[in-house]
Amino acid sequence: MGRPPCCVKAEVKKGPWTPEEDLMLVAYVQEHGPGNWRAVPTNTGLMRCSKSCRLRWTNYLRPGIKRGNFTDQEEKLIVHLQALLGNRWAAIASYLPERTDNDIKNYWNTHLKKKLKKMSATGGGGDDGEGGGAGEVKTRAAAPKGQWERRLQTDIHTARQALRDALSLDPSPPAKPLDSSSGATAPPSSQAATSYASSAENIARLLEGWMRPGGGGGKTTTTPSSGSRSSAASVLSGEASHSGGATAPTPDGSTVTSKTKDEETAGAPPPPPPAFSMLESWLLDDGMGHGEVGLMDVVVPLGDPSEFF
DNA sequence: AACCGCTACAACCGCCGGGCA
DNA sequence: ATGCCCGGCGGTTGTAGCGGT
Numbered sequence: 001m002g003r004p005p006c007c008v009k010a011e012v013k014k015g016p017w018t019p020e021e022d023l024m025l026v027a028y029v030q031e032h033g034p035g036n037w038r039a040v041p042t043n044t045g046l047m048r049c050s051k052s053c054r055l056r057w058t059n060y061l062r063p064g065i066k067r068g069n070f071t072d073q074e075e076k077l078i079v080h081l082q083a084l085l086g087n088r089w090a091a092i093a094s095y096l097p098e099r100t101d102n103d104i105k106n107y108w109n110t111h112l113k114k115k116l117k118k119m120s121a122t123g124g125g126g127d128d129g130e131g132g133g134a135g136e137v138k139t140r141a142a143a144p145k146g147q148w149e150r151r152l153q154t155d156i157h158t159a160r161q162a163l164r165d166a167l168s169l170d171p172s173p174p175a176k177p178l179d180s181s182s183g184a185t186a187p188p189s190s191q192a193a194t195s196y197a198s199s200a201e202n203i204a205r206l207l208e209g210w211m212r213p214g215g216g217g218g219k220t221t222t223t224p225s226s227g228s229r230s231s232a233a234s235v236l237s238g239e240a241s242h243s244g245g246a247t248a249p250t251p252d253g254s255t256v257t258s259k260t261k262d263e264e265t266a267g268a269p270p271p272p273p274p275a276f277s278m279l280e281s282w283l284l285d286d287g288m289g290h291g292e293v294g295l296m297d298v299v300v301p302l303g304d305p306s307e308f309f
Numbered sequence: 310a311a312c313c314g315c316t317a318c319a320a321c322c323g324c325c326g327g328g329c330a
Numbered sequence: 331a332t333g334c335c336c337g338g339c340g341g342t343t344g345t346a347g348c349g350g351t
Contacts, residue, residue: 016319016345038336054337055320067318090339102319105340110317 013047017056021046025053026061034062059102066098070107078104079112 017025028044034057037050046053059065070078074096081092089101089108096104 014321035337049321051322051337052320058338059319087340101339106318109341 011047012049012052014052017048017060021048022056022061025056029057029061034058055102059100062100064098065100065103067103070099070111074099075112078108079116082108082112 024044024046025040028040032043034054037054040046040050040053041048044053048056077095078092081095085091087105087108089105093099093101093104
């Protein structure tokens, strides 16, 4: 028969995560590292499905992720990659280490899809044959997987060209700083950034309270403040290293297996927020000699991803 | 000021594949 | 060789916030 549900639905809480739950999850991951999600609900007392815990961690709590404020370059990159890979968000996300597949997926569905539709409706022009890209996606999606893999191999060169185009289309420096390592500069006051900052700050505050028993915490609502994103992230990542570096600072949870995460539990510091430098260097470094495999190598950075940045 | 529609984001669901006993 | 368990992925839905009327 069908597989039993991963969780007993009646006993599983659903809906938005509370800061308290986030705190419990973060604390657990810091202690045990990401992975073995099955054990997380029982060990933490969280009334959440293991999958929900994993998703919450990878999409929201994991250090090193950036939310909102997609730059033009990121946007172009996503468009090109989507045209090349189709709706393989995890694969696309692997090129944007700071972004989660869910984030990219949402951004595509809410922003880019409409944008491209509009562009194709108005004769395309603009960016890069997006209409054709969408058609290509369908073609690829329709292809059997093995065939698709082979086609992907042959498309790598196209991808490199496309990515190069994407990165060169906008010669000006990124309008919005990609990386927050430059300091706790207040992000543009967009809604997305604000909402994330709000949530992250919640966790940061809770963590502070958690570090200092007796400190209050447990407030479900806080008012967002400027620059809270990086501060929250630093709190989270700092906690990770503080507690033995159990937190896997994987910028790409989708492609890094738990084995890799285990390796990272050796105490690798959380990576500085990566930027495009890795990709750019890969694109522009013709002497890399990786060829098709090189692309995949970039996709799956082994060990400490921060080495690439 | 209230209502309505839209947008953006977080989270859930079902399916699939790899690893292991 | 087979079946099961677990993690990962992509699609979809729910909902809060925002802007326009």
